[in-house]
Amino acid sequence: MRHLDIRVxxxxxLCAATITVHGxxxxxxxxxxxxxxxxxxxxxxxxxxxxxAHFEANPQNVGSYxxxxxxxxxxxxxxxxxxxxxFDETLDYTFSRxxxxxxQCYATFVLDNDTIIYPEExxxxxxxxxxxxxxxxxxxxxxxNDDQINDEYMVKTHQSIVSFxxxxxxxxxxxxxxxxxxxxxxxxxxxxxxxxxGVYFINVEARGADGHxxxxxxxxxxxTGYTNEGDSTSNP
Numbered sequence: 001m002r003h004l005d006i007r008v009x010x011x012x013x014l015c016a017a018t019i020t021v022h023g024x025x026x027x028x029x030x031x032x033x034x035x036x037x038x039x040x041x042x043x044x045x046x047x048x049x050x051x052x053a054h055f056e057a058n059p060q061n062v063g064s065y066x067x068x069x070x071x072x073x074x075x076x077x078x079x080x081x082x083x084x085x086x087f088d089e090t091l092d093y094t095f096s097r098x099x100x101x102x103x104q105c106y107a108t109f110v111l112d113n114d115t116i117i118y119p120e121e122x123x124x125x126x127x128x129x130x131x132x133x134x135x136x137x138x139x140x141x142x143x144x145n146d147d148q149i150n151d152e153y154m155v156k157t158h159q160s161i162v163s164f165x166x167x168x169x170x171x172x173x174x175x176x177x178x179x180x181x182x183x184x185x186x187x188x189x190x191x192x193x194x195x196x197x198g199v200y201f202i203n204v205e206a207r208g209a210d211g212h213x214x215x216x217x218x219x220x221x222x223x224t225g226y227t228n229e230g231d232s233t234s235n236p
Contacts, residue, residue: 023061024109024116026069030055030127035160036183046130049098049160049209053129055091057105065109065116073103096162098133098210102126134208135159141221144188144195152185153220160209168220169201176200188222197222 032040033052043051057069071091073084083101084093095101104126107118119125137157142150153168164182169175176190188194204216 024063024065024067024107024118025060026105026107026118027058027060028055028105028125028127029058030103044128044130046132048158049096049131049134050162051095051129051131053091053093053095053103055093055103055105055127057089057107059089059107059109062109063111065111065114068108068110070106070108071103072106073101076100076102079104095129095131096209098131098160098208101129101131103129131209132160133210134161134212134214136161136204136206136208136214136216138202138204138216138218140219141223142188143223143225145224152187154185155182158182161206161214162209164204164206166202166204169203170195171199171201182206194224195222197224 031054032043032047034040035048035050040047040051055071059067059069067089069087069089071084071086071088072079072082073093074082079102084091091103093103104124109116109118135157136155136159139153139156142153144151144153155166158164161182165180166178166184167175168177168186176195177186179186198221200220200222202216202218202220204214206214206216208214
């Protein structure tokens with residue numbers, strides 16, 4: 001009977017030694033700062049570039065396991081040729097090109113001969129980031145007369161513009177105003193005084209997230225005497 005007890009005990013010990021509890025995993029998160037400075041939680045519907053993104057692996061129950069983290073940013077169908085391939089627990093990246101992108105976190109947990117890979121085959125759960133194509137529209141006039149209607153000159157519409165510079169001249173070629181801020185608002189003043197009515201010129205050099213180069217030179221009609229909200233000078 002004693003020999004039987006010893007044999008049972010040995011079998012039990014061997015069985016216990018092969019049991020491994022797998023609780024290691026990742027819960028990747030992402031946060032985004034949009035071109036207008038707002039925060040967003042989901043970009044799958046599309047946003048204007050540039051978009052500043054921060055990704056975290058957020059490992060769970062690592063315990064005594066050593067961990068390696070891998071990030072890939074790739075276009076759909078091109079996982080094996082990623083745009084970005086980094087080994088770190090976190091990833092910071094600015095999306096400045098239009099298109100759809102997938103961001104996947106991979107984790108490998110190792111303890112002695114035990115290796116756990118996340119995600120398992122067929123369980124990939126990448127973040128989807130869609131960056132819209134560029135749009136840039138410049139108006140052809142404004143009326144800086146403090147009537148709360150077209151008092152400031154600004155870009156009419158813009159989307160996914162990643163570089164921008166605008167300069168405004170008078171008809172003699174003198175520079176009156178210059179900016180690299182696409183959200184600029186010019187009050188029509190030079191030296192503290194509103195410029196006279198007439199035709200001025202704006203030169204814009206810009207680049208879109210889709211690679212489109214904008215070279216815009218157009219007239220700006222200044223009409224301080226205009227007070228009707230329906231004036232065509234507000235349109236390009």
